[in-house]
Amino acid sequence: MKWFRSVLAGQIHMRLAYPWGFWTSLIAELFIVGSMNWFLWNAIIDSRGGVGFPGFTTWGLVLYTMITTTLRKVQVNSEQFIGIAEDIYTGSLNKYLVYPVPYFGFRFAMHLGSSLMSLLQSGAALGFFWYFAARHAQPLPTVSAITQFLAMVMVSIGLRFVINSAIQATAFWFEQIWALLVLFSFLIALLGGQLIPLSLYPVWAQEILQYTPFPILAALPAEALLGRLSWLQFSVGMGIGCFWSLIFYGLANFVFRAGVRDYSGIGA
């Protein structure tokens, strides 16, 4: 697996060579999401006569959405978002097919390299904001909260990769798969609790959603970092996340193998 480390390191080198694009988009997005949620949650709580939401301070709700925003940026790298489909459309897949290493493994190493860099940068930005602007209202995360968060982020990076891979592998048959990827992003926003904490959803919805692949992509890591997740909830969430990762890994491989049989290597 030395090649995996090399691809991963190569991707990190590339991100280090071009760091400013990510910083710019991260800071802009955190500023917009943070300020928008600050005004929104204050307005909602004011309209409820100053009654907040159980377990959340206003700052906690703002931090929650900022965490889920950074999670999205960590899980989905702009240069990798549609990389597999582009390889198929442009014929760049050819070069990977002649390497004696698995294609998805190669792509995952690239994805992980980018994600780790994004995690480092996002963590620094979020930590800076939390420490200097929000720690008076929301205590800084404990070591166990950070541990839970990092473990869940790693599973969510893998899960998002295999889900996107399964969708992108349909590019062997469909000329446009962008819409499917965007649709899935909306599903995460709605069903994964990217915009609103899942604990504010009706209980029946929470009970159904906990078995789906969505919460570990947004709500669970955010709640873990805010110190709201017990070790039991963490273990169940991780188990479900790993289960879905295996399911989508199998699906992505199945779709890819079926597609590559009819692949014509167009563009080269």
Add this chain to the structure above:
Amino acid sequence: MIKVRELQKTYRIPEKDPGLIGSVRSLFNRKWIDRHALAPISFEVAPGEIIGLLGANGAGKTTLIKMLAGIMHPTAGTAEVQGFIPWERKNAFKQQIAIVLGQKSQLWPDLPAADSLLLLREIYGLEWTAYQKRLDFFLDTLDLRKLLKTQIRRLSLGERMKFELVAALIHEPKVIFLDEPTIGLDIGSQRAIRSFLNDYRKTFKPAMILTSHYMEDVEALCERLLILREGELVYAGSLSNVSERYAQGRNIRLRLKDESLKRVLIETYPLMREDSEQPGLMRLHISKDEVSETVLGILKLAPVTDLAVEEEDLGNIIDALQTRKGVRG
């Protein structure tokens, strides 16, 4: 070693009527047509041999190469490359082949070549001393040492192609597919790459298949040719045999000592023409059996300052084989 038996490929392509109605109709009732990219083809390539795979655009050259490299599945037929069926894509097979696509970079544009090559070392699991020895050989032969730490995207096309070759050959493949490796390069770079490929072949003795639209590549590198026309093999044989078999004519060009004898010469040989771009230069195309008789006749009629008998241009013959329906191998 490459063995190909009755290999063929047919693409199934969707067909759509023009306009909005055509687009809507194709959503519900898509028509498919079969396009025969490659008719059954059989041949072998021995270790140390370079064969030229020629054909006009769309003749099936790249399709054939992609099948032999394991990128694409055939519709029918069999192929063995180093004892493996390519499209099974076993790692042991991939360790023994390389493909260079002149129009498609295999390197990572944002990384320096050194990083890309180190990554390939890991991908192919190369032992450090063997890797370093081979890399030194390539860097010295292709004069690339000073560019090793430069980002690939900042290199010229010729420099990039040289690194593409290094990247493809660093694991010392036994079978190499070269798809237009000199396309778009200046004459100096083309020569350097041809010379390198010749040296590489002599040193490492791989089986190589080369496609190119440049006759210079073919003449410098290939002893044997496969010529495809619209997916069919129309010629398989040695390069020298192409001239012997198809060059049935000869071109005579001459300059007269006394230009006033031009009219007499044209009356005797009505096919003789004066070159429109080089006044005074006379040209005549004849059958190869008539050469000595014609030359003696010309010399009897008029003294000349210069006279040459030339074979037909190989490029023109191959072009005719690639494109003309009437010509067959």
